[in-house]
Amino acid sequence: MNMHIEPESRKLPITILTGFLGSGKTTLLNYILTERHGHRIAVIENEFGEVDVDSDLVLASDEEIFQMQNGCICCFVDVRNDLIDVMKKLLSHKDKFDHIIVETSGLADPTPVATAFFVDRSVAEEVELDAVVTLVDAMHIDQHLYDPVLDGSDNQAVNQVVAADRILINKVDLASEDALGSLEASLRKLNQTAPILRSTYGKVDLTDILGVNGFRPSYVRERAEILDIDMDDDHDAHGHHECHDTACDHPDHDHGHHHDHGHGRASVLRPHSHDATVKSHSFVYPNSFDGEKLATFLKDYLGERGDDIFRTKGIVSVANDERFFVLQAVHKLVDFRPDHSWGEDVRKSKFVFIGRNLDRDGIDRNLRACLAA
Numbered sequence: 001m002n003m004h005i006e007p008e009s010r011k012l013p014i015t016i017l018t019g020f021l022g023s024g025k026t027t028l029l030n031y032i033l034t035e036r037h038g039h040r041i042a043v044i045e046n047e048f049g050e051v052d053v054d055s056d057l058v059l060a061s062d063e064e065i066f067q068m069q070n071g072c073i074c075c076f077v078d079v080r081n082d083l084i085d086v087m088k089k090l091l092s093h094k095d096k097f098d099h100i101i102v103e104t105s106g107l108a109d110p111t112p113v114a115t116a117f118f119v120d121r122s123v124a125e126e127v128e129l130d131a132v133v134t135l136v137d138a139m140h141i142d143q144h145l146y147d148p149v150l151d152g153s154d155n156q157a158v159n160q161v162v163a164a165d166r167i168l169i170n171k172v173d174l175a176s177e178d179a180l181g182s183l184e185a186s187l188r189k190l191n192q193t194a195p196i197l198r199s200t201y202g203k204v205d206l207t208d209i210l211g212v213n214g215f216r217p218s219y220v221r222e223r224a225e226i227l228d229i230d231m232d233d234d235h236d237a238h239g240h241h242e243c244h245d246t247a248c249d250h251p252d253h254d255h256g257h258h259h260d261h262g263h264g265r266a267s268v269l270r271p272h273s274h275d276a277t278v279k280s281h282s283f284v285y286p287n288s289f290d291g292e293k294l295a296t297f298l299k300d301y302l303g304e305r306g307d308d309i310f311r312t313k314g315i316v317s318v319a320n321d322e323r324f325f326v327l328q329a330v331h332k333l334v335d336f337r338p339d340h341s342w343g344e345d346v347r348k349s350k351f352v353f354i355g356r357n358l359d360r361d362g363i364d365r366n367l368r369a370c371l372a373a
């Protein structure tokens with residue numbers, strides 16, 4: 001008898017995890033990766049800033065983690081093509097996973113990321129978007145939703161809320177019940193349909209955000225049209241590149257001009273303007289720091305300039321201490337604490353500062369002044 005075996009019909013669900021800088025995406029991811037939930041998850045991360053800090057902060061587990069650091073996932077068609085390449089690799093051993101999470105950088109618009117999965121036909125046949133999950137920092141979101149500097153240009157904090165299929169207000173421990181109520185009301189004005197959930201340190205019932213089948217393709221199609229993204233064209237992996245990210249300071253990226261290596265196709269991505277005033281600067285030092293001096297500098301400096309400096313992260317080697325220290329700051333809120341031992345790893349310290357009006361030389365000078373004698 002001739003048996004006809006059906007090809008695997010179930011598509012691999014993808015969650016796009018987004019949210020402004022410091023909203024708690026990595027925290028939620030770590031919660032997901034360490035929680036027993038029955039899903040086998042692969043993670044694709046796109047970090048903002050050329051020195052990778054996040055991979056040191058994601059808790060190691062059986063899951064597979066792929067870093068994509070060559071630019072902003074929503075701006076660069078090349079990066080979205082890389083996403084497709086990573087996806088193809090994952091699909092080649094898809095028996096190992098039953099869910100993929102794509103964590104966008106904090107300044108990304110999730111819509112161009114979502115469209116990437118429709119553009120490549122071979123991938124589109126095998127995956128389906130489960131939901132765009134947007135984290136909102138209960139303490140800091142207002143200053144980004146109503147950012148006066150962005151008057152008239154694309155506001156990614158707003159876009160992230162508008163595109164959400166699930167909104168997770170995180171850091172509820174830092175906001176009053178009244179503030180949470182009015183935040184919910186303003187989020188509801190931006191997005192009438194997405195369920196709004198609350199969490200502290202990303203702790204949420206995972207069945208509310210994973211495997212929810214909450215994605216709205218019609219919304220993405222509409223928004224793709226506004227962004228001039230052609231979702232019906234089947235692109236080759238490296239066909240087209242438009243670069244407009246003015247924020248990333250990756251050495252390979254020249255943001256002063258517009259370069260387009262199109263091959264005569266219709267435009268794939270019309271430039272959407274990230275906030276050109278937001279920059280990222282990274283610093284790497286081979287020597288160890290005086291922990292107390294550094295902690296004092298960070299508290300004072302960010303206390304003074306933390307309105308403009310949105311996000312600071314670091315992995316720090318502190319003299320006479322076996323452990324590496326983790327720096328996590330969101331605006332003026334600084335957390336600097338020891339983590340586990342360096343073990344065999346080569347000690348070095350790396351910092352990323354993201355924000356407006358960054359004084360690169362001044363930060364470098366100040367950090368050097370905190371190095372151990």
Ligand SMILES: Nc1nc2c(ncn2[C@@H]2O[C@H](COP(=O)(O)OP(=O)(O)OP(=O)(O)O)[C@@H](O)[C@H]2O)c(=O)[nH]1
Nearest residue numbers: 020021022023024025026027106170171200201328
């Ligand atoms: N108080 C409080 N702090 C939180 C909560 N969730 C996360 N944090 C802290 O907020 C900081 C930023 O969290 P991350 O998870 O790294 O944020 P992120 O969205 O991944 O940041 P980017 O990668 O820069 O976009 C860290 O210091 C976290 O420990 C929360 O619910 N309450």
